[in-house]
Amino acid sequence: MEKIVILTGAGVSAESGLGTFRDAGGLWARYDLEDVATPQGYASDPALVHAFYNARRADCLSAEPNAAHRALARLGAEWPGEVVLVTQNIDDLHERAGQPRVIHMHGELMRALCAACDHRWAAPPEMSPATACPACGGAAARPDVVWFGEIPYRMDEIAAHLERADLFVAIGTSGTVYPAAGFVQEAAEAGARTLELTLDRSEVASLFDESRLGPASALVPAWVAEILSTAGVSRR
Numbered sequence: 001m002e003k004i005v006i007l008t009g010a011g012v013s014a015e016s017g018l019g020t021f022r023d024a025g026g027l028w029a030r031y032d033l034e035d036v037a038t039p040q041g042y043a044s045d046p047a048l049v050h051a052f053y054n055a056r057r058a059d060c061l062s063a064e065p066n067a068a069h070r071a072l073a074r075l076g077a078e079w080p081g082e083v084v085l086v087t088q089n090i091d092d093l094h095e096r097a098g099q100p101r102v103i104h105m106h107g108e109l110m111r112a113l114c115a116a117c118d119h120r121w122a123a124p125p126e127m128s129p130a131t132a133c134p135a136c137g138g139a140a141a142r143p144d145v146v147w148f149g150e151i152p153y154r155m156d157e158i159a160a161h162l163e164r165a166d167l168f169v170a171i172g173t174s175g176t177v178y179p180a181a182g183f184v185q186e187a188a189e190a191g192a193r194t195l196e197l198t199l200d201r202s203e204v205a206s207l208f209d210e211s212r213l214g215p216a217s218a219l220v221p222a223w224v225a226e227i228l229s230t231a232g233v234s235r236r
């Protein structure tokens with residue numbers, strides 16, 4: 001049975017109330033990316049960076065998974081082949097919807113990382129430059145997220161999955177940030193069919209075999225029901 005590799009972006013969590021980055025009024029219209037999402041920004045004003053991610057964490061804690069997250073979890077549980085879900089999102093809504101094995105290539109808001117000793121632990125709701133590392137005691141705690149200029153996590157593993165994918169599906173991502181924006185090309189070159197489910201045509205829409213436009217909460221459950229029915233898995 002087919003191996004499906006799914007890439008999600010901020011659009012999948014938009015209907016849970018979490019803002020996207022580049023839509024009108026998105027996070028990068030309200031904050032300077034250089035200030036809050038780069039190692040240089042953290043070095044020059046760690047308190048500002050913590051405040052930004054504390055606000056993201058509070059939003060995430062008050063949000064709930066939506067129909068798109070739940071449908072993808074259903075696919076993960078019921079698809080007779082393999083489903084690999086790679087997300088650029090740092091929220092935990094896929095996990096809370098019950099998704100098995102999420103690959104967080106841009107890290108996780110709910111995890112903390114010690115910049116001094118690389119120890120990782122569950123992030124407290126509020127972090128500050130004084131937050132101490134439970135392993136080394138140093139005050140170099142940062143959110144365990146990947147900033148611009150840093151290398152996304154688990155890239156070798158993701159490349160191996162793309163190499164063996166039969167179907168690649170990108171959901172709710174603008175296709176502007178690499179390396180994730182290049183996954184469609186990698187999957188297509190490896191022989192996968194490619195499908196995009198998103199609100200507006202992405203920057204890399206022309207590289208997909210098919211694009212379906214609309215809100216993820218409608219498109220994703222419909223696509224999941226469709227693909228499960230082709231595999232003979234009936235609707236619950």
Ligand code: OAD
Pocket residue numbers: 008009010011012014015020021022023026037088089106146147148171172173174175176177197198199200201202214215216217
């Ligand atoms: P963007 O904000 O760039 O794009 C969000 C995409 O979601 C857009 O293409 C919208 O059309 C689409 N969208 C919005 N609402 C939707 C809905 N209800 N249903 C379906 N689609 C919807 O977010 P990403 O592509 O995820 O990285 O951004 C990629 C990376 O850029 C992020 O991981 C983050 C950011 O800077 C880092 O911070 C390292």
